[in-house]
Amino acid sequence: MTATAHVRRPPTGPALPGPRGPLSRAVLAALARPGGRADGTERGTLPPLADVRAADPYGADLQLALYALYELHYRGFTGVPDAREWDPELLRVRGALESRFLEALRADTPPSADVDQVFADLLTEPADHSGSVAYHLEHSGERWQMREYAALRSLYHLKEADPHAWVIPRLHGRPKAGMVAIEYDEFGAGRADEVHSQLFADLLSDLHLDTAYGRYLEVAGAETLATVNVMTLFGLHRELRGALVGHFACVEVTSSPASRRLTAAMRRLNAGAAAERYYAEHVEADAVHEQVVRREVVDGLLAQEPQLAADVVLGVTATEFLEDRLSRHLLTAWRAGHTALRQPL
Numbered sequence: 001m002t003a004t005a006h007v008r009r010p011p012t013g014p015a016l017p018g019p020r021g022p023l024s025r026a027v028l029a030a031l032a033r034p035g036g037r038a039d040g041t042e043r044g045t046l047p048p049l050a051d052v053r054a055a056d057p058y059g060a061d062l063q064l065a066l067y068a069l070y071e072l073h074y075r076g077f078t079g080v081p082d083a084r085e086w087d088p089e090l091l092r093v094r095g096a097l098e099s100r101f102l103e104a105l106r107a108d109t110p111p112s113a114d115v116d117q118v119f120a121d122l123l124t125e126p127a128d129h130s131g132s133v134a135y136h137l138e139h140s141g142e143r144w145q146m147r148e149y150a151a152l153r154s155l156y157h158l159k160e161a162d163p164h165a166w167v168i169p170r171l172h173g174r175p176k177a178g179m180v181a182i183e184y185d186e187f188g189a190g191r192a193d194e195v196h197s198q199l200f201a202d203l204l205s206d207l208h209l210d211t212a213y214g215r216y217l218e219v220a221g222a223e224t225l226a227t228v229n230v231m232t233l234f235g236l237h238r239e240l241r242g243a244l245v246g247h248f249a250c251v252e253v254t255s256s257p258a259s260r261r262l263t264a265a266m267r268r269l270n271a272g273a274a275a276e277r278y279y280a281e282h283v284e285a286d287a288v289h290e291q292v293v294r295r296e297v298v299d300g301l302l303a304q305e306p307q308l309a310a311d312v313v314l315g316v317t318a319t320e321f322l323e324d325r326l327s328r329h330l331l332t333a334w335r336a337g338h339t340a341l342r343q344p345l
Contacts, residue, residue: 014214021061178296206272242308246315
C-alpha cells in the first residue's frame with residue numbers, strides 16, 4: 001500500500017440539491033446512485049422523454065434538472081464521479097431538456113435578423129424604471145433585499161465568464177481576438193485576486209454571505225436557474241455560437257448602467273468596500289467591453305458568418321426575456337415585503 005492510499009480528495013463541488021419534481025428527482029437520483037451508472041432502462045432511474053416534452057420549460061423541475069446536468073461540465077457535485085460528465089444516458093436526457101427549453105425560448109422571443117436594431121434598443125434606457133431591480137436597489141432597496149440579490153446572482157458570478165469561454169475555440173480571427181481580450185479582463189488579467197468571480201466572493205463576504213460555490217442553489221427559484229442555464233445551453237453547442245455571442249454582448253452592453261446603480265446602492269446601504277468595488281469595477285470595464293464586443297466580436301463574427309445574425313438576435317432577446325422574468329419575480333416579492341427566495345437567508 002502506498003503512502004497516499006488513504007489521502008482523500010477535497011470535494012470538487014457543492015452537495016447535490018433536493019429535487020423539485022419528478023424530472024429533477026430522477027436526474028438527481030441517477031447522479032447519486034452508487035457506482036455511477038445511469039441506466040435508462042431501469043424503472044425509476046431517468047425520466048421518459050415524453051415527460052420532458054410535457055414539462056413546463058421554465059418550471060423549477062425542468063430548470064433544476066438541467067442545471068444539475070450542466071454543473072457536471074463545471075465543478076460537479078460532491079460524491080458524483082467526474083466520468084458522469086459524459087454518461088450517454090444523462091446526455092440523452094439533457095438533450096431532451098435542452099430541446100424543450102430552447103423551443104420555448106424561440107417561441108417566446110420575436111425572430112429577427114436585424115442586429116443593428118436590437119443593439120440600438122439595448123442602448124436606449126427606458127424612461128420607466130419600475131421594472132428595474134438595479135433602480136429599486138439604488139433608491140429604495142433594503143439591505144436584506146441586496147443580500148438576496150447577491151445570493152441569487154452568486155450562482156453565475158462565482159463562475160463569471162466561464163460559460164462564455166466555450167465560444168472561444170469556435171471563433172477565429174477578429175471575433176476571437178476581441179472575445180479573448182474581454183475574457184482576459186474577466187479572468188483578472190493574470191492576477192488571481194482580480195478574477196471577477198473572486199471579486200464577487202469578496203462582495204459576498206462584505207454582505208456576510210457564504211462564498212462557497214453553489215451554496216445558494218437550494219434557495220434559488222426557477223427564474224434564477226433559467227438565467228444561468230441559458231448561457232450554458234448556448235455555450236455547449238457549436239451551432240448556437242451566434243446566440244452565445246449575442247448573450248455575451250447583451251450582458252456587456254447593459255452592464256455598465258446597471259453596475260453604476262448597484263454601486264450607488266452598495267454605497268447607500270454601507271455594504272462595504274469590496275461590495276462597492278465589484279460593481280464599480282464593472283462600470284468602467286464594461287463600458288470598454290461594450291465597444292469591443294459590438295465592433296470586434298459581433299461585427300467580426302457577422303462579417304465572417306452573416307447567416308448567424310438571427311442567432312445573435314436570439315441570444316440578445318432570450319437574455320432580455322429571462323432577465324425580465326427574474327426582475328418581475330424579485331420586485332413582486334420585495335414590494336409585498338416577502339422574500340424572493342425559496343427560503344429566507
